[in-house]
Amino acid sequence: MPDSLTRAVRWDTVVGALLIVLLLLSFGFVDGFGNSLNLSFLIGNTLPIALIALPMTLLVVAGEIDLSVASTAGLSGAVMGKLWNEGMAIETIIPLCLLLGVVCGLVNGLLVTRLGLPSLAVTIGTLAAYRGIAQIVLGSDAVTDFPTQYQDFAAGRLGDTFLPRAFLPFLGLLVIAVVVLHATPFGRSLFAVGASEEAARFAGIRVKRNKLVLFVATGFMASLTGVFWALHYASARYDNATGLELSVVAAVLLGGIDFDGGRGTLGGAIAGVFLLGALQNVMSLLNVSAQSQIVVTGVLLVVSVLGPRVARQISLARHRAAKAV
Numbered sequence: 667m668p669d670s671l672t673r674a675v676r677w678d679t680v681v682g683a684l685l686i687v688l689l690l691l692s693f694g695f696v697d698g699f700g701n702s703l704n705l706s707f708l709i710g711n712t713l714p715i716a717l718i719a720l721p722m723t724l725l726v727v728a729g730e731i732d733l734s735v736a737s738t739a740g741l742s743g744a745v746m747g748k749l750w751n752e753g754m755a756i757e758t759i760i761p762l763c764l765l766l767g768v769v770c771g772l773v774n775g776l777l778v779t780r781l782g783l784p785s786l787a788v789t790i791g792t793l794a795a796y797r798g799i800a801q802i803v804l805g806s807d808a809v810t811d812f813p814t815q816y817q818d819f820a821a822g823r824l825g826d827t828f829l830p831r832a833f834l835p836f837l838g839l840l841v842i843a844v845v846v847l848h849a850t851p852f853g854r855s856l857f858a859v860g861a862s863e864e865a866a867r868f869a870g871i872r873v874k875r876n877k878l879v880l881f882v883a884t885g886f887m888a889s890l891t892g893v894f895w896a897l898h899y900a901s902a903r904y905d906n907a908t909g910l911e912l913s914v915v916a917a918v919l920l921g922g923i924d925f926d927g928g929r930g931t932l933g934g935a936i937a938g939v940f941l942l943g944a945l946q947n948v949m950s951l952l953n954v955s956a957q958s959q960i961v962v963t964g965v966l967l968v969v970s971v972l973g974p975r976v977a978r979q980i981s982l983a984r985h986r987a988a989k990a991v
Contacts, residue, residue, distance in 0.1 A: 677922035678934035685941040692948050699951060702828035710821065710830045710898060712943030714739070714907065716936060717836065717891045718914045720843040721884040723935040726918055727847070728877055729860040729927030730778065733789040735888040736910035737796035738770045740903075742892030744800035747809030747902030756813050764889050770796060771885020775878040793911070800904040809902040820897035832894065844932050852876065860927025909960075916963050917942045920970035942966065 692699040699705075718735050725732055742763045749759045770792070777788045822831050847853040858866040859873050867873050891910075896902040921938025923930030942963070949959050 678931055678937060681921055681934055681937045681941060685937055685944065688941065688944050688948070692944065696948055696951050699948065704947070704951070705828035706823050706830055708943060708947040709828070709833055711947070712940060713830065713832055713836055714891045714895055714910060715913050715917055715943060716939045717839070717887055717894065718884070718910070719918050719935050719939050720839055720932070721880060721887045722914055722918050723923055723930065723932050724843070724847055724853075724856055725880045725884055726923045726925065727860050727927055727930055728856040728880055729863065730785040730877055730880065731789065731915070732771075732774060732785065732881060732884045733911050733915070734770070734774060734792040734796055735884060735891075735914060736907040737793045737800070738767055738885055738888035739892035739895060739907040739910065740905060741770065741796045741800040741803070742767055742889035743896040743902045743906040744804040744904045746893060746896050747807070748803050750809055750812060750902070756816060760893055763893050764886060767885040767887070767889020767892070768882055769885070770889070771882040772878075774885065775881030778881065779874040779878050797904070804902070804904045807903075809896075810900050812897055812900065812902075816897050817900055820894055821900070832898070840932075840936065847932050856880075857928055860924075860929070862928075912963060912967070913942060916967040916970060920966055925971055938970070
């Protein structure tokens with residue numbers, strides 16, 4: 667196992683252990699946490715973060731980031747609501763919204779890979795641009811009368827269980843993402859690009875093409891999240907998913923993905939997603955204010971950046987001490 671992956675797994679273990687401890691404490695001491703309705707809400711509310719976290723993990727591993735994902739989701743939802751109001755069939759609207767996400771991701775990717783602009787600056791700009799377009803498209807309207815069968819799929823549960831119906835497609839996407847990142851040459855190339863873009867280029871890796879593919883995939887998943895959001899909450903508005911990018915980035919980094927690229931596992935990222943989702947759910951049950959929850963998310967974002975670095979420094983110090991002996 668590569669050294670970078672070994673270090674990431676160690677941090678994965680910490681995050682996974684924290685998730686288990688939080689769940690055990692919540693089941694034991696937080697009223698209402700363990701009932702099936704709340705667990706369904708927890709998973710359903712976490713799925714938008716988890717969906718975007720899949721391609722975002724690959725993107726950050728490659729040393730890039732996309733902060734426009736929430737605005738892309740909002741734009742997708744706004745276009746969905748507008749086209750539905752115009753009388754278009756939902757079966758036509760959804761593919762068009764997904765295509766829109768591909769275009770948004772392509773714009774980000776071309777600006778980064780062809781013009782050489784930093785992804786952080788580019789996607790901060792498109793974050794504002796896509797949200798502004800969403801407001802132009804739908805204005806302050808809220809569209810709520812989508813077909814019942816689609817809303818039931820997005821918000822319904824599997825039989826008498828607490829699992830949302832949408833959780834099964836997510837598991838399928840998760841398996842695909844894990845295989846791509848950890849079991850294919852393309853995935854291994856992303857670690858090489860994140861570790862050293864110049865070395866990866868000399869090794870024959872098509873760096874720009876791979877990054878462009880990741881930005882397109884991220885745009886696609888963001889638009890899929892926008893469609894899911896509108897159906898799950900039965901409301902398409904231009905401000906859907908506002909601030910979601912902070913939760914996605916915090917969860918991914920909390921799961922041990924190095925912000926500088928080249929390190930991390932998808933399992934750790936998903937553990938970070940559900941740790942953040944469970945923590946937000948518990949705070950809501952304990953009547954913690956929305957502002958305080960934002961503060962906690964911000965603190966976790968800082969911890970998620972510092973934690974793996976501190977763990978690596980401790981590991982290196984132990985390694986040096988062992989060699990000295």
